[in-house]
Structures are given as structure tokens and as C-alpha cells.
Amino acid sequence: MAFNTGLSGLRAASVDLDVTGNNIANASTVGFKGSRVQFGDLYASGFLSGGTNPIGDGVRVQDVQQKFGQGNISFTDNGLDMAISGDGFFILNNNGEVRYSRAGQFSIDKEGYVVNNQNMKVQGYTADEDGNLSGIRGDLQIETANLAPRRTTNLQTDVNLDSRESVLEQRVRDIGPVNVSAIQGETFSFQYTDGSADYQVAIPAGADAREAAGLIDGAAGVSASASTTALLPTTLNDTYIQNAQAAGNFTFSLNIGGAPLALDTSPAKVNSLETLANAINNSSETTISASVVDEGSGPQLRVIQSRGEDLTYSFDNGSGTPTTATLQGDVNVTTDRSIAGVTPISGTTNFADAYTASPIRITNEFNPLDQRTYNHATSTTIYDSLGNSHELTQFYVKDPSPGNGVGQSQWSIYMQIDGELVAGTDTQPYTALFDQDGQLESINGDPNGEIIVTDWIPKDATGAPNGADGPPADPTSVVSPIPEPPTSSAFVVDLGNTTQYGAAFGVNDQQQNGYTTGRLSGLDVSDQGVIFARYTNGQSQSLGQVALAAFNNTDGLSPVGDTTWVETFESGQPIIGAADTGTLGSIKASSVEESNVDLSAELVNLIIAQRNYQANAKTIETSDAVTQTIINLR
Structure with a gap:
């Protein structure tokens, strides 16, 4: 009896040593979960009764249970390394067999699939060509081809x-020149785009251009000026002036608004059109100017009065019939974009017609x-x-x-x-x-x-x-x-x-929303396990999302090596979803979960297992000594 009891203790201690040694051996294995041995005592008992003073038959190993506690998370330099913070397992496709793992050391194989060190393919939710995630689970594959361009829509x-x-841009109308004779006695009004009241203008019947321009200029958004231009006939030329001066009977006069202009036209001063123009320009009147022009009919004297007053000229060579004419001035009007139109009220419609005919000029x-x-x-x-x-x-x-x-x-x-x-x-x-x-x-x-x-x-x-x-x-x-x-x-x-x-x-x-062609430049993984591809054109696109699985009874999973587990009847069916949803943990990119083995505790357990083994061996040794004593009786 004592032999069997001690032998069971040796077997149990040996298993304890094996489990502890396995924990120590995998202290640096990524995603490894330590185990512990659970013992149970043995008693002999009958079918109907266990006896009044049962003596134990030793010990047996009831279970080797894995501890699925969280391991430390450490940073790596591999962008595809992933660690699960919280509950859940990575789902791996091992040539059709589904395995589960906490080891997130992943890379890309030659076909672009995300795989672990044993070439098991990582499962997740796939994305379409536009990066939209679907609910379809499959092997995650990284598309390494160039990202096609997208036109801007x-x-x-x-x-x-x-x-x-x-306001920088100005839109104006240039009206005119309109001779004052055409609008004398006319009444009209300006309309405004902003709805302001019309501005009415009445031109007196005897008004000159200067007076008419002053009346029109009083309207808002309107600028008016006047001038009078006299183009003398070609009969007044150099020969005419020279002959008349030689005969001593040349006369020339200019009246501005009825007032004569003082001019020195003596032969010493005037002997041609050019000298006559100089005499006019040298007069004391600053509003008048003269020049010699040729508009195709020969040289002519042109006189301009800048205020629009009536201009009367007269010249004679002693023939007794002087050449005389009175010219009325022209009105020039500029309106800005605030003017909506001009409406005639009485008299002629000449000014309104001139407004309609004038084109818009943009300054x-x-x-x-x-x-x-x-x-x-x-x-x-x-x-x-x-x-x-x-x-x-x-x-x-x-x-x-x-x-x-x-x-x-x-x-x-x-x-x-x-x-x-x-x-x-x-x-x-x-x-x-x-x-x-x-x-x-x-x-x-x-x-x-x-x-x-x-x-x-x-x-x-x-x-x-x-x-x-x-x-x-x-x-x-x-x-x-x-x-x-x-x-x-x-x-x-x-x-x-x-x-x-x-x-x-x-x-x-x-x-x-457009972009040019892009080449794959890097990968990023979010806390939800979404794998983003970064391209050289600055775009990023979802390639898929890592799926996680959880079990109602994690302890029921069966370890099958390579830091993986498989589903069993005791574990129940997996609950699959995206990371950081429900009870599933989040994913830490460029990180791995270290083994959860406490090396110090395991070393202590190793000492305890060693002493248990030695003590059970001592039980066998003592039982052997007692048995030998009985054998030696004669």
C-alpha cells in the first residue's frame, strides 16, 4: 500500500516538474499561456460504503489547467505585429483547420496573405476595391498593386x-457727346437699381451745354461735363490770311457766351493758321484752346471751349461778307451701375435714346x-x-x-x-x-x-x-x-x-475627392484591427479588419502546439467579431503580448515540486525498509 501511495506521489510530482519546466522553457514565447497542475487525493471505497476509517491511496493529477491571464504588451518595430489587450484570440487558417492564438507575430507571404510564423493565414473581414469593409470573413490579403487614380467629382x-x-470693378455708360440743341426743353428722369426715388432733370429751352451739364451732374451716380468745339471752314487758310493781311483788311473774332475774346491779329502776329492758333492760345482765357488739324479736307482751325458755352466765330478779308457761325456745346455724361435707366417725361426723347444706345464700359x-x-x-x-x-x-x-x-x-x-x-x-x-x-x-x-x-x-x-x-x-x-x-x-x-x-x-x-496613382508605402493597424494601406499619393485605404474570437469556456480550449488552440466540446463555439466590440479586446499595433509566465513564481514551484518528489521517494524507501525487516524475520 505504501509503495503505491509513494509511487502515485512520484508520478504527480513528476508531472508538476514537467509543467513547471514547460512554463519556464516558454517564458519568452510570445502569446504563451502558463499552466498549473491540479491534484486530487485517492481513497479506496466499496460500492455501498466508504468504510469508517478510510486510508488514502495516494494522489492523482486531475487536470493541467492553462492560465489565460493577460501578458505584458511590448513594442516591436514590425507594423504587422499585433497584441490583444483584453479577451479574444486571433483566428488562423491552417490549410482548412481553424486554430486560435494570442501570438500576433505576423508578416506577409509571397501571395500577400497575412500569416504567422507557421504560414497559417490570419482571418478577418475583407474589404472591396474602394476600401469598404464587409461582413464576409476570409483570409486577409494585402494588395500590393498601385492604387488606381480617382478623378475629382x-x-x-x-x-x-x-x-x-x-468694390473694385465699375460698370459705366458713356452717353454722348449730345449737342445741347438736341435736348433743350427736354425733361427726363434717372431710375436706380437700388429702388431709390427717380431723379428728374429739366433742361431749359435756352440753356447752353454748360448749364445743361450742371443740371444733369446733380443726379447721384452721374457725372456730366460740357465742351464746345468749333471746326472752322477750310476757306480760312494760310493763303487767305496772307492775302488779307497784305491788303490790310483781315479781321478775326471769337465770342464765348456772348463775350468777345481779346486777340492780337496784327500782321506781325498772325500770318498763317498756326500763328492764329498761337494767338488764341496766348489769350487771357484759359478755357479755350486752338490747334490746326487736317481731317482730309485740308488744314483747318479747331477751337475748343472746355466749359460748353456758346462759341461764335467771324472772319473777313474785306470783301464785305464776313463768314460767321455760332456753335452750341456738347454734353458728355457718364453713369455708374447704380443707374437702371432713363425715362423721358416731356419734350424730345433724345437723351433717353442716347442712354439706350450707349454701350456698357467696364473699368x-x-x-x-x-x-x-x-x-x-x-x-x-x-x-x-x-x-x-x-x-x-x-x-x-x-x-x-x-x-x-x-x-x-x-x-x-x-x-x-x-x-x-x-x-x-x-x-x-x-x-x-x-x-x-x-x-x-x-x-x-x-x-x-x-x-x-x-x-x-x-x-x-x-x-x-x-x-x-x-x-x-x-x-x-x-x-x-x-x-x-x-x-x-x-x-x-x-x-x-x-x-x-x-x-x-x-x-x-x-x-x-480625387487623387493620382499611388504606390504602397506602408501599413498601419488601428485599435479595431483595421489594416490601412498608405500610398505615395497621400491616400490611405482599408484592406481588411482582423477578426477575433472569444469562448464561453476559454479553459476548455485544447492546446495543439505552435502557441495555438483548437475548439473543443468543453470550450463551446467561438463568438466572432471585430476587435474592441462587445467583450472582445482591442488590438495594439506594432506590439506583441509576452508570455504570462511569472518566472520567479515558477522557480519557487520548481523547488516545491523537487521536494515533493524527494519526500515521496522517501516514503517508498521507508516502506522498503519496513518490508525488508519483515522478510528478515525467522
């Missing part, structure tokens, strides 16, 4: 336009090459269907406030790609309206603030089309957002978040 621009900026017109013609500009890079980059620049030009200027502001928007205006802004800019709070109301009537560019032809550096998709055949069919897959170069510029505050111009955000 949407550009979001969030800017603040400075409401304090001044300081928008020019993308001249920074003085726009208030703000911002640029960003967009991409065509081939992945070629192009520079899109948005120009903002402040306009006069619409209506009466209260509660609303207006800006013009121009767009340029690689130096060429697009979106039709070469002929007509887009108009952005803002309310009294600086919020965008609409762009060309669209409350969403979107501009759809449908006329862009991608070109190369020489200015020739580069072979990428061009404008749609039917621009009116383009809708926002651009449907996938896109089939043209059309894209949407979203300015819905644009504001107009009294603060400096600033680009708060600017994002577009």
Missing part, C-alpha cells in the same frame, strides 16, 4: 469673404493676371480621369449691394483651371448672395451653393487635350452629386459653407 470649399472689402475689369481686379483668390489641386493634377483657382470679386443695399451683399465668382476660365465664367461670373448675417443665400439662385463645372477639357503642359475624359455630351444632364462611376470631367464645387463676415479672408477648409 466634388470639391468642398469653406471660405470667409471679408465684408469690409471695397478695372476682372483679369486673373492682375491682382488689383479681384478681392480674394484661393487655389487647390484637382485630378482628371488619368490621375493628372491640375490647379483650380477660385476668384472672388465684390459687387455693389443689390436692391437698396440693406440686408444683402453680392460677390462675383470666377473659376480657372490651368490658366483657362471654366464654368462659363469667361463670359459671365457666378453671383453669390449673402444675407444680413453673412450667411450664403444662394449662388445663381441655387440655395445649396453648388456650381457644376461641365466645360472643362483636361490639357497637358502644351495646352493640348491630354486624353482624359472631357466634358459631357449633354451638360444639362449633369446632376449633383456626380453618379458613380463618373463618365466625364464634370465636377461639383460646393460653396455651401461660405460666409461673409467682417473678418480677414480665410480658407477654413478645402477638400476634394
